Structure formats: C-alpha cells, structure tokens
Amino acid sequence: MSGEKLPSQRQLRVGELVRHALSSFLSRDEIMDDDLIGAFITVPEVRMSPDLKLAKVYIMPLGGKNAETVVAALNRNKKFIRGQVSPSIDLKYAPEFRFFVDDTFDEAGRIDELLRSDRVARDLDHDDDDQDQ
Known part of the structure; x- marks a missing residue:
C-alpha cells in the first residue's frame, strides 16, 4: 500500500x-x-x-x-x-x-497452492531439521 x-x-x-x-x-x-x-x-x-x-x-x-x-x-x-x-x-x-x-478468493487459493508446493514443504522440513540441532 x-x-x-x-x-x-x-x-x-x-x-x-x-x-x-x-x-x-x-x-x-x-x-x-x-x-x-x-x-x-x-x-x-x-x-x-x-x-x-x-x-x-x-x-x-x-x-x-x-x-x-x-x-x-x-x-x-x-x-x-x-x-x-x-x-x-x-x-x-x-x-x-x-x-x-x-479476487481475494483467487489470491487466497494461489497462496494456499504455493504453501502446499514441494519446494515450500522442503524448506519447512529443512527449517525443522535446523531447530532440532
């Protein structure tokens, strides 16, 4: 804004x-x-x-x-x-x-889709591994 x-x-x-x-x-x-x-x-x-x-x-x-x-x-x-x-x-x-x-519903859907992508899941798993150490 x-x-x-x-x-x-x-x-x-x-x-x-x-x-x-x-x-x-x-x-x-x-x-x-x-x-x-x-x-x-x-x-x-x-x-x-x-x-x-x-x-x-x-x-x-x-x-x-x-x-x-x-x-x-x-x-x-x-x-x-x-x-x-x-x-x-x-x-x-x-x-x-x-x-x-x-179009906020469409935008929310795109964000949701991004969050479920393999790349984001990999990054989240990687962050979890860093915190365990």
Missing part, C-alpha cells in the same frame, strides 16, 4: 452499512436482468471514497461462475440498485455504486 491512505473509521463503518444493505437487497432477486437470474451473489467488501459519495462494491457469485457477466449486469443496473438501497442506509448523499469482481 505504498502511498495509499488507509480508510478512516467512518469509511469502514459506512462501507459495512452499505455492504449489509446491498447483501440484503441482492438476496431478494428484485433486479430484472437475464444475467442475474438465479445468481447467488455475496458482497465480501465495500470500499467507500473519503467523501462517502462512491462505493466500490466487490462481489462474488456463488461458485465464482460468470463473475464478469454478473458484474456487468450489476453495473448496468446500478442506478436502480442505488434507488432501492439508498433509503435503508440513511446518508446525506446516496453513494454511487461501482461493482467489481472480488
């Missing part, structure tokens, strides 16, 4: 409020879009801009299937979503939503 400022407590708190409101709304299947039919969408994170007017919403469809298609559909319907979700979050300004695929 070189040079990137950490979010304030207020940004984190509002982001969590928006995340809960969006999760609740998306679970109700109210968006009429063929690309969203039957899509179970999780919202792992919402990052708010410092002025709270922009919400970067990270989503992942169940099983990770069609993630890019689902994100495109949500971005097509973001004004409708904003209108439906805004009354439940009680902010001075309704934030604009921008949807993105949450």
Whole structure:
C-alpha cells in the first residue's frame, strides 16, 4: 500500500452499512436482468471514497461462475440498485455504486497452492531439521 491512505473509521463503518444493505437487497432477486437470474451473489467488501459519495462494491457469485457477466449486469443496473438501497442506509448523499469482481478468493487459493508446493514443504522440513540441532 505504498502511498495509499488507509480508510478512516467512518469509511469502514459506512462501507459495512452499505455492504449489509446491498447483501440484503441482492438476496431478494428484485433486479430484472437475464444475467442475474438465479445468481447467488455475496458482497465480501465495500470500499467507500473519503467523501462517502462512491462505493466500490466487490462481489462474488456463488461458485465464482460468470463473475464478469454478473458484474456487468450489476453495473448496468446500478442506478436502480442505488434507488432501492439508498433509503435503508440513511446518508446525506446516496453513494454511487461501482461493482467489481472480488479476487481475494483467487489470491487466497494461489497462496494456499504455493504453501502446499514441494519446494515450500522442503524448506519447512529443512527449517525443522535446523531447530532440532
């Protein structure tokens, strides 16, 4: 995070409020879009801009299937979503939503795969041998 400022407590708190409101709304299947039919969408994170007017919403469809298609559909319907979700979050300004695929699951999988690799296992075994002496 070189040079990137950490979010304030207020940004984190509002982001969590928006995340809960969006999760609740998306679970109700109210968006009429063929690309969203039957899509179970999780919202792992919402990052708010410092002025709270922009919400970067990270989503992942169940099983990770069609993630890019689902994100495109949500971005097509973001004004409708904003209108439906805004009354439940009680902010001075309704934030604009921008949807993105949450790739932290992929990153965790890559790290897990690395940790299970033969090379890392060999290094760990080697470290254990050094400590036994």
